[in-house]
Amino acid sequence: MTDRPLTLVEVEALARGAHEGQTDKAGRPYAEHLAAVAEGVRVRGGTPEQQAAAWLHDAIEDGALSRAWLDAAALPQPVKDMVLAVTKRPGEPVEQYAARILATPGALLVKEADLAHNADPVRLRVLDDPTRERLTAKYAYVRSLLGLTAP
Numbered sequence: 158m159t160d161r162p163l164t165l166v167e168v169e170a171l172a173r174g175a176h177e178g179q180t181d182k183a184g185r186p187y188a189e190h191l192a193a194v195a196e197g198v199r200v201r202g203g204t205p206e207q208q209a210a211a212w213l214h215d216a217i218e219d220g221a222l223s224r225a226w227l228d229a230a231a232l233p234q235p236v237k238d239m240v241l242a243v244t245k246r247p248g249e250p251v252e253q254y255a256a257r258i259l260a261t262p263g264a265l266l267v268k269e270a271d272l273a274h275n276a277d278p279v280r281l282r283v284l285d286d287p288t289r290e291r292l293t294a295k296y297a298y299v300r301s302l303l304g305l306t307a308p
Contacts, residue, residue: 163231165205165212169195172212175221182292183283190274191215197270207263210239214267218244239264243271255302269305272296 163171172191179187195211203211209232216222217240227237242261245254258264274280276296281289300306 161231162233163209165209168209168212168232172216172221175216176219179219179221181280182288183280185280187215187219193274194267194270197273198266201266201270203266203270204263206233206236207239207266209236210243210263210267211270213240214243214271216240235263238262239267243268251299252302255299258303265303265305268299268303272300272303272305 169192173188176187176191181187181190191212191214194214195208198207198211213222213227213236217224217227227240230237238261242258242264258268276293281292284292
């Protein structure tokens with residue numbers, strides 16, 4: 158085993174493999190969401206570390222990878238910190254979640270790209286009306302807590 162950090166290509170492959178077989182609320186392969194968030198981070202000027210965090214942003218929350226895996230992973234500490242910052246915790250108030258994101262260097266850009274993709278009207282229009290309305294309101298509230306304007 159080497160002590161070198163995982164490359165961005167390796168992180169992408171790992172994230173795709175970890176989420177293999179998972180789909181989003183619209184029934185699309187989950188890796189499409191991860192790729193869109195990573196690309197959203199890149200086009201917003203994000204660093205390779207932020208892009209790596211984008212690939213892994215839902216891995217712990219969704220149970221695709223464990224917290225123990227993240228702790229032991231050959232990743233720079235800022236990547237681990239960003240992943241943990243954007244990982245929702247069971248029963249956690251959304252205001253506390255937003256505060257953690259704001260307090261973690263680099264995490265806001267990852268969450269901004271995540272929210273932008275989640276709130277994409279093309280993705281939302283395939284959902285039933287109540288789900289679409291609930292998610293639209295939820296994403297708007299989180300954006301407001303984070304000081305982000307509408308996508």
